[in-house]
Amino acid sequence: MFVRVLLRFYRFHLFQNVFNRMCICKTYLSLLAVLLVMTLHVNAQTEKFTSRLYFPGGVGVNIPSGDEQVSMKRGSVLNTAVEYRPAYINAVFFRFNYDALNNKYKSRAGEVPTNVTEGKLSAGFLLLGVGYRRKLNRLGIYTLLQAGYNSSGYNNTSVNSNGITVGSVSTKHPAVKIAAGLEYYIVPHFALVLEPAYYHLYKARSQYILNPDYVSYGIGFTTTLF
Structure with a gap:
């Protein structure tokens, strides 16, 4: 009972x-x-819809948090996004991101989502959010808050009658991203971008997160198609 x-x-x-x-x-x-x-x-505009769509992208380095059980090395970050600006500048904007972060890890304990104690962690983020941008002459500054989904993938091994098989396993987590950016506009619709960001993963079905926090520094550009 x-x-x-x-x-x-x-x-x-x-x-x-x-x-x-x-x-x-x-x-x-x-x-x-x-x-x-x-x-x-x-913020109604006279610009075409395609002129309000921007495509930010960049590469950089990420610094993982790790913990007492796992040693994490610095890795790479790849940022790709689609941004919609209802107004060109000094206004709210909306952005959808796919960010890919890769790191090497070494486990000091058995409580990890894979039986590979030393390997590569590939973290993919799908994020949607809102930001605000201000512009002064050729410089633009923005802040951005996004929420979404993370998939963290690892290698995994299994033993069978034919030998050892190397496969993959992944865990899913809700995630948030907070970012700020500095832009330098070469022309009105093309700018170089420097973006520091912070990522945080939350526990969901998976009770253990190999790396719950990242800080990244990326450099890239943003532009329209037309």
Whole structure:
């Protein structure tokens, strides 16, 4: 009887956590949609839609946090994004990112998501958010807050009758990114960009995160297609 009560309590608690996360995601997306509609109404432009789409990209270095159980080395970061500017400058903007971070790790304990104790961690982020930009002469400064999804992948080995097989395993996590950027506009629709950023992963179904925090420094550019 006592065990049944514990199981019911655990199931209720698990359902409540999932429901709360879904509500937070829906609220976040609803706020983004409302903000986009309000911005479009206030900052109507004469530019074509394609002229409001920017494509930021960059490369750089990331510094992982690691922990007492895992030693992480500095790695690379690749940033790709699509940005929509309802107004050209001095206004709110919206950005969707795919960021890829790669690091080498060495585990000092057994509590890792893979049986490979020394290998490569590949972290991919899908992020959507809102930012604000100000411009002074040729310089632009912006801040950006994004939320989304992380997939962290590792190598994994298994032994069978034919020998050892090398495969892969991944864990999924909710994630947020906070970034700031400094832009230098060579022409009105092309700028060089320096962007420091902070990433944080939250526990979801996976109870252990090999690396929960990253700080990255990237350099790149942003431009329109037309």
